[in-house]
Amino acid sequence: MVRHAGRGWHGRVLAAAIGVTAVAAATSVWTAQADPTGKQHAGTGVSARPSAPAAGAGGSAPAKVSETIVHASDRGARGVNITIDDGPDPVWTPQVLRVLRDNGVKATFCMVGTQAQAHPDLVRAVVAAGHRLCDHTVSHDTGMDHKSQAYQSQQILDAERMITKASGGVRPMYYRAPGGAFTPYSRGLAASRGMRPLGWNVDSKDFERPGTAAIVATVEKEVANGPTILFHDAGGDRSQTVAALREVLPWLKQQGYSFGFPVR
Numbered sequence: 001m002v003r004h005a006g007r008g009w010h011g012r013v014l015a016a017a018i019g020v021t022a023v024a025a026a027t028s029v030w031t032a033q034a035d036p037t038g039k040q041h042a043g044t045g046v047s048a049r050p051s052a053p054a055a056g057a058g059g060s061a062p063a064k065v066s067e068t069i070v071h072a073s074d075r076g077a078r079g080v081n082i083t084i085d086d087g088p089d090p091v092w093t094p095q096v097l098r099v100l101r102d103n104g105v106k107a108t109f110c111m112v113g114t115q116a117q118a119h120p121d122l123v124r125a126v127v128a129a130g131h132r133l134c135d136h137t138v139s140h141d142t143g144m145d146h147k148s149q150a151y152q153s154q155q156i157l158d159a160e161r162m163i164t165k166a167s168g169g170v171r172p173m174y175y176r177a178p179g180g181a182f183t184p185y186s187r188g189l190a191a192s193r194g195m196r197p198l199g200w201n202v203d204s205k206d207f208e209r210p211g212t213a214a215i216v217a218t219v220e221k222e223v224a225n226g227p228t229i230l231f232h233d234a235g236g237d238r239s240q241t242v243a244a245l246r247e248v249l250p251w252l253k254q255q256g257y258s259f260g261f262p263v264r
């Protein structure tokens with residue numbers, strides 16, 4: 001889709017990952033591997049923390065969660081987290097849901113606010129199937145980390161409202177910045193709304209449509225790097241993604257992995 005403006009953000013993330021890897025000797029492989037904002041990881045992140053939401057707002061004020069970027073799985077050392085970004089999409093999301101269901105896998109869907117607003121039936125189908133929701137901003141701006149705090153706030157909080165309304169009241173539990181463009185401010189804001197900043201360890205590269213076999217090979221090769229795996233259910237023809245999931249989910253199971261959610 002146009003909002004991705006080609007492959008810019010994927011290249012940017014790759015460059016960031018390489019840069020991080022080069023200075024990662026003193027830190028864990030998992031932290032280095034896929035935290036595209038590693039430079040922000042080391043700080044305390046408290047400088048721009050927003051004030052907590054007002055207490056007692058209908059009793060529904062979300063509890064604050066950690067503002068560090070999570071990669072770990074709640075299923076422990078052999079757990080993996082399947083994450084599906086950029087939807088929901090009326091063509092591809094139902095197909096992804098079918099593959100997940102056929103394999104008994106629960107996943108985390110990072111939704112774009114306008115997509116959720118346009119397809120509330122799909123948001124509800126995702127929730128009904130036991131998957132979790134993640135805020136992926138209103139308009140998928142991969143340059144968020146260079147924008148004002150007011151803009152970042154609008155992008156995150158409006159998407160939170162859109163997704164929650166579309167779902168029928170189920171709140172997103174995570175926040176994933178498009179392209180990994182987190183800031184200390186955006187992490188703190190999301191965390192204050194109960195949305196844990198969510199990174200990834202393995203980019204399946206499915207967005208670039210390299211062929212089903214290549215997507216499968218990337219996941220099989222890189223899953224040892226960490227548990228959180230990135231796929232997409234929107235932004236163009238995702239038939240390769242669907243086909244790759246059909247191969248890679250049983251493979252992961254054969255390897256002894258179990259499927260979980262990112263730790264909150």
Ligand SMILES: [Zn+2]
Pocket residue numbers: 085086136140178179
């Ligand atoms: Zn995205």
